Amino acid sequence: MTREFSGSCDLRQGLASLPDTAPAAVLTGGYGDPYTVTRTRISHPGPKEALVQLAYTGVCHGDVYVRDGGGPAPKVPIRPLIGGHEGVGTIVAMGTVGMDGFTIGDVVGIARRSHVCGACDACMHGEENHCFNQQVTGSHRDGTFQRYVSFPTSQLIPIPAKIALPSVCPILCAGVTVHTSLWLMKPQPSKWCIIVGAAGGLGHLGIKYAKAMDLKVLAIDGNGAEKETFCKKIGADAFVDFGREDLVETVVAQTDGGADYILVLSPHQSSYDTAGQYASFGAQIMAVGIGNAQ
Ligand SMILES: [Zn+2]
Numbered sequence: 651m652t653r654e655f656s657g658s659c660d661l662r663q664g665l666a667s668l669p670d671t672a673p674a675a676v677l678t679g680g681y682g683d684p685y686t687v688t689r690t691r692i693s694h695p696g697p698k699e700a701l702v703q704l705a706y707t708g709v710c711h712g713d714v715y716v717r718d719g720g721g722p723a724p725k726v727p728i729r730p731l732i733g734g735h736e737g738v739g740t741i742v743a744m745g746t747v748g749m750d751g752f753t754i755g756d757v758v759g760i761a762r763r764s765h766v767c768g769a770c771d772a773c774m775h776g777e778e779n780h781c782f783n784q785q786v787t788g789s790h791r792d793g794t795f796q797r798y799v800s801f802p803t804s805q806l807i808p809i810p811a812k813i814a815l816p817s818v819c820p821i822l823c824a825g826v827t828v829h830t831s832l833w834l835m836k837p838q839p840s841k842w843c844i845i846v847g848a849a850g851g852l853g854h855l856g857i858k859y860a861k862a863m864d865l866k867v868l869a870i871d872g873n874g875a876e877k878e879t880f881c882k883k884i885g886a887d888a889f890v891d892f893g894r895e896d897l898v899e900t901v902v903a904q905t906d907g908g909a910d911y912i913l914v915l916s917p918h919q920s921s922y923d924t925a926g927q928y929a930s931f932g933a934q935i936m937a938v939g940i941g942n943a944q
């Protein structure tokens with residue numbers, strides 16, 4: 651889901667001519683309490699930060715944990731807090747000029763990660779996405795459910811020209827998750843890739859990326875005709891409903907004996923139970939959907 655913010659701003663007007671406050675959706679109570687839409691003071695960018703005027707933000711399932719608790723949310727809620735981690739907009743002010751690789755007018759993305767330490771074992775191994783001390787946008791610090799956000803330039807994502815900005819938002823979270831999952835398997839063209847949970851937020855992007863990697867895609871999801879039509883429309887070569895009693899036999903038959911690459915996006919235990927049964931010898935099974943769903 652993508653929500654557009656109304657209003658406009660001269661890119662060159664700078665901090666002096668910005669309003670003092672701007673609309674934001676703020677969490678103030680305990681877990682389970684709803685957002686309040688109000689006006690908050692625009693934070694000025696500090697050193698190595700940029701002030702971004704957001705044009706769009708996505709809304710992610712991760713935002714539900716931030717509001718209601720559970721999953722990766724901190725045990726004690728951080729409040730007040732502005733959620734959101736899939737924002738795209740334009741830099742309107744810089745805290746440090748000429749040192750950050752960005753400038754006023756640049757179109758940038760703001761994603762889930764807002765700080766990494768650069769010193770822990772994960773960072774030292776080049777796996778900064780797993781930094782033990784990372785801060786998450788819209789969870790540990792204010793996120794993208796607001797008109798303006800000051801954000802570290804080290805974590806801004808340059809957005810190429812001529813891309814429709816609303817479509818950028820889900821790519822910043824779901825897109826990078828599913829693309830990286832496919833990419834890490836180093837898939838060979840023309841082989842079968844099974845995507846479990848293929849019609850969902852990650853899955854539908856997974857179908858497109860897998861086809862762009864020249865894979866044959868078998869989509870698994872539930873509730874029949876509507877999702878089959880959707881998955882095939884965006885490129886899936888085959889579709890199997892997970893409700894079928896002969897699910898494993900059907901998938902094995904349609905993939906000529908099993909698939910080499912299996913992307914499990916569903917958190918249900920049954921998805922993992924069956925994935926091993928339609929995997930070919932030496933197949934890779936990528937666990938993405940992780941939770942306690944039964
Ligand atoms: Zn997300």
Ligand SMILES: [Zn+2]
Binds near residue numbers: 768769770772773784
């Ligand atoms: Zn680190």
